[in-house]
Amino acid sequence: MWLVRAFFVVVLALGLSACGGKFRTYNGPEVTSIQVHKSERKMYLLHNNEVLEQFDISLGKEPVGPKQFEGDFKTPEGAYYISHKNPKSQYHLSLGISYPNPAQVEYAASQGKAPGGDIFIHGGPPRPVNKRDWTAGCIAVTDKEMEVIYSMVKPGTVIHILP
Template identity: 45%
Template sequence: MASAVTRILCLSSLLAASLLLIWLGLVMPSAATTGIASHIVVDKSDRRLDLMQGEAVMATFAIALGGAPEGHKGEEGDQRTPEGHYVIDWRNDRSGYHLSLHISYPDAADIARAEAEGKDHGGMIMIHGQRNALGWLAFLTQRFDWTDGCIAVTNADMDIIWNTVPDGTPIEITP
């Protein structure tokens, strides 16, 4: 009986230590990125966001997208992340998610396309971290597409993006 209890305690301690290491790895800052990004490139199929300085990649981050990521956003609620050329046009440090940068979707073409189809084009597409108070779950949430069409990263990655991407930064989102 004592050996079973000892094994359970050892396994519990090992599990707790593993979870602590995962959590520390996700909330500690990533490698330092210096400079200001000239533009952002998002590759939806590779689930990757690259911060660029000219033609050089400054940093690369794993992303989660909307729950139905294939194709261009067509209407409110379709859970698609838009595709095309936009701009980071404002930021929110009091977001329901750990920091957020607004993508200038919809543009005039998006609005015209949605109106021609009698649909609401949607909006409020952001690059953001994890839901506030749940950043420690990024090791799980970043393994699947869970947003309503936004681009989600870990909180540590969002801190880097926030500090290197000023308002007015172009963003290209590719299929």
């Protein structure tokens, strides 16, 4: 009898641990674009003109104005695309954003500076922060929200980051 109970305990434990994974599946309408409204601290996942999901976001430590240079702590503005998925991000999960574009690289070079890079949509900080805008220029959501976004968005999806 104890063997049967032990078997069920093991099966239950394995079942519960499978529910706690960070990778979800999504079977809804395709996300055709993402809109980020920096001034409103909102991000929208869209299928054509229909909002599928919306999220409150955190931005770079200097949220006003577009990113121009490495280390300016600003979030880019403009049209980009999701370049890749990073399942091993130090911020839970992340989606790469194709910043900088060639014009941004050229402008930064003309100023004798680097344009920066490694801009992502990612999960919450690995430790608590006391500020709403805390990233080095990325777009941050909670870890649970990032799991949803990661499941819905594919590389190549257009992202419009608006002031």
